[in-house]
Amino acid sequence: MSDETLAEVGHETNRVHLEAGQRLWSAGDSGDSMCLVCVGRLDLIVDDDDGEAAVIDSVGPGDLVGQYAMLAQKDQAFTVQAVRDSELVLIDQDHFNKLLHQEPEFVSALLANLAEHLVPDTSHSGHLQRGSRLRDRAISLVSCDPSVNLVEISQAMLAGLRRFGTAAIIHRPGLDASDHAEALRQCEIDNDWVLMVADGGAAPKDEWTKVCLRQADRTMILAGQEAPPPWLESTREVALGICLANPTAARLAPWLDACNPTALHHLRPGSQLAADAERCTRRLTGHSVGVVLSGGGPRGTSHIGVLAALEESGVKIDRIAGTSIGAFMASIYAMGMDPGAMQELCRTEFVEGRPFNRYSIPRQSLLAPGRFIAMLERVFGDRAFEELATDLFVNSSDLKSADVVVHRRGRLAVAVQASMSVPGLLPPVRAGAQLLVDGGVLDNMPIDVMAETAEGPVIGVDVEGQRLSADEVDDGTIPGIFDTIARSVTLSTWHDSKTVRRLATLIITPALGQSGRREFDRLDEFVESGRQTTVAALAALDPQKLKTLLP
Numbered sequence: 001m002s003d004e005t006l007a008e009v010g011h012e013t014n015r016v017h018l019e020a021g022q023r024l025w026s027a028g029d030s031g032d033s034m035c036l037v038c039v040g041r042l043d044l045i046v047d048d049d050d051g052e053a054a055v056i057d058s059v060g061p062g063d064l065v066g067q068y069a070m071l072a073q074k075d076q077a078f079t080v081q082a083v084r085d086s087e088l089v090l091i092d093q094d095h096f097n098k099l100l101h102q103e104p105e106f107v108s109a110l111l112a113n114l115a116e117h118l119v120p121d122t123s124h125s126g127h128l129q130r131g132s133r134l135r136d137r138a139i140s141l142v143s144c145d146p147s148v149n150l151v152e153i154s155q156a157m158l159a160g161l162r163r164f165g166t167a168a169i170i171h172r173p174g175l176d177a178s179d180h181a182e183a184l185r186q187c188e189i190d191n192d193w194v195l196m197v198a199d200g201g202a203a204p205k206d207e208w209t210k211v212c213l214r215q216a217d218r219t220m221i222l223a224g225q226e227a228p229p230p231w232l233e234s235t236r237e238v239a240l241g242i243c244l245a246n247p248t249a250a251r252l253a254p255w256l257d258a259c260n261p262t263a264l265h266h267l268r269p270g271s272q273l274a275a276d277a278e279r280c281t282r283r284l285t286g287h288s289v290g291v292v293l294s295g296g297g298p299r300g301t302s303h304i305g306v307l308a309a310l311e312e313s314g315v316k317i318d319r320i321a322g323t324s325i326g327a328f329m330a331s332i333y334a335m336g337m338d339p340g341a342m343q344e345l346c347r348t349e350f351v352e353g354r355p356f357n358r359y360s361i362p363r364q365s366l367l368a369p370g371r372f373i374a375m376l377e378r379v380f381g382d383r384a385f386e387e388l389a390t391d392l393f394v395n396s397s398d399l400k401s402a403d404v405v406v407h408r409r410g411r412l413a414v415a416v417q418a419s420m421s422v423p424g425l426l427p428p429v430r431a432g433a434q435l436l437v438d439g440g441v442l443d444n445m446p447i448d449v450m451a452e453t454a455e456g457p458v459i460g461v462d463v464e465g466q467r468l469s470a471d472e473v474d475d476g477t478i479p480g481i482f483d484t485i486a487r488s489v490t491l492s493t494w495h496d497s498k499t500v501r502r503l504a505t506l507i508i509t510p511a512l513g514q515s516g517r518r519e520f521d522r523l524d525e526f527v528e529s530g531r532q533t534t535v536a537a538l539a540a541l542d543p544q545k546l547k548t549l550l551p
Contacts, residue, residue, distance in 0.1 A: 014090040018042075018082035020214050024065070029076045031069025033092045037061055039185045040086020041138075041217055045079040058083070060137060060217075061188060067110065070096065084138070084215045085181065136284055138188060140196040140216035141241070142209060144232060145224035148243045149269060153222065154197045156273050160281030163551075165192030172198070172208045180211045193285070204231060218284060221259060222267070228258040239263040241280070245270065249384035249410075256386060256409065263453070266389040276389065279318045282551070283391075288318035288456035289549055290391075292447050292504075295324025295419075295440040296463035298520045301346055302510040303329040305530025306461050308339035313538050315459075316551050319391040321450050323439035326461070327394035327419035331412050334392035335383060343527055349375050350520040356425075367425050373417060380413040394419045395439035395446050399428055404442045406449055447500045457505035457548045461530075465509035505545050508537050 048054040161167035168191045173183035187194040198209040220239045240261035265280040282288040322330030355371040396418035407415035418429040418436035428435040510533040
């Protein structure tokens with residue numbers, strides 16, 4: 001709603017102030033009123049099938065809450081709880097009737113709100129989508145380390161936010177708590193984003209740091225050379241900003257263990273800081289592109305052409321994920337390798353190195369894994385997920401629990417080995433109590449995992465799409481054992497992927513024709529096909545969707 005409408009609605013009504021964690025009402029309470037959010041953020045909570053509380057939506061400034069129960073004259077369906085200190089306007093039935101007759105702008109805003117929150121969700125048949133994840137508008141940067149250049153980082157973040165709207169920065173508005181609240185309230189009214197900056201140090205005792213930790217929609221803890229402070233262990237739901245030029249997994253592990261961050265952002269000092277801050281703010285504002293690469297054996301080399309064409313079109317890839325050979329391609333891309341270097345690496349390792357051409361006595365697998373493991377060690381060494389500036393995950397399947405395993409920490413070589421270990425062709429990878437095999441067994445294109453963080457549009461690249469078409473020409477031949485086993489692995493996920501695809505802004509399916517599971521010598525052909533298919537797919541994409549993929 002506009003500021004003018006907010007003012008009219010707020011005239012002669014009851015103001016409600018909620019502290020973080022306080023409930024507005026519980027499910028089952030009387031639905032005799034609704035509220036308009038002026039400042040703050042509230043979660044709508046229901047009990048899931050297991051009786052656990054689940055957040056199904058969030059509301060922020062300008063949003064209504066409780067309108068459905070009031071209009072239907074029913075009890076509240078949700079528990080509504082403040083995520084941060086919030087200010088609301090309570091509208092009872094009498095005042096609501098008055099607004100309907102005297103404030104046409106309020107009526108228009110109400111109808112728009114109802115329409116927006118009752119859009120059919122095509123990804124979950126039979127359910128209604130109750131709105132997308134609320135954008136993080138109040139963002140705090142809290143430094144835990146005196147070695148972090150807080151001024152430089154906050155200015156770079158502010159510049160990044162201003163690429164997508166208006167943004168203001170608050171360092172320390174005053175000594176009184178009321179000064180803090182008023183400064184934040186006014187900034188939120190006047191801007192799309194507010195960046196609150198505090199030096200938390202070893203013990204966040206000052207009032208402003210406490211406000212930053214309590215009042216933000218998203219808190220980013222900034223870590224540098226020092227060890228994490230003890231208070232960080234009691235701080236949850238935070239992102240972690242790593243302010244190191246050359247981070248290593250060993251140096252990052254204490255920080256990751258201390259706060260279990262919802263996201264990891266690299267903010268490297270010096271010449272890389274501006275680009276890192278832009279990538280970070282694209283993710284925070286929901287403008288970052290995520291790319292998911294499917295499995296598919298040698299056909300997966302076409303991912304290289306897809307990535308090349310996306311880059312050439314101006315798409316900035318901030319997040320990437322993959323399954324099986326898609327995991328290999330996503331990992332080397334996240335390491336900073338450009339598509340040309342990726343193609344030459346694949347020529348050396350897959351075409352000339354032939355890592356899948358040594359047979360074994362078939363007790364655990366048809367292939368001896370020695371060459372394959374040696375290749376992964378050469379390519380990845382001791383490199384770990386958490387050291388990468390580009391956000392990455394790969395998936396595998398646990399034979400024991402029948403669960404999808406999403407890898408975001410630890411050595412890339414081990415995770416990629418697990419994701420590429422086709423059952424029967426390569427032995428499972430033991431990781432603690434887990435026995436891990438090819439990710440395509442349970443999820444060959446984990447678009448849903450990428451989409452669930454709501455950081456921006458997702459592109460899926462499906463190199464198996466044409467292979468599994470019911471319309472493909474059957475020449476009467478029986479496929480070899482390699483192709484039969486590998487193809488069987490992904491059959492169980494094919495129908496499920498049709499639903500998951502709806503979460504993506506764009507699905508790219510390279511036109512690769514028929515190919516076997518060891519035809520890596522067709523590398524150049526596959527790469528070029530991936531490039532051409534992507535160029536055509538972008539050209540055919542709806543202009544509005546294409547706009548969301550470009551910075």
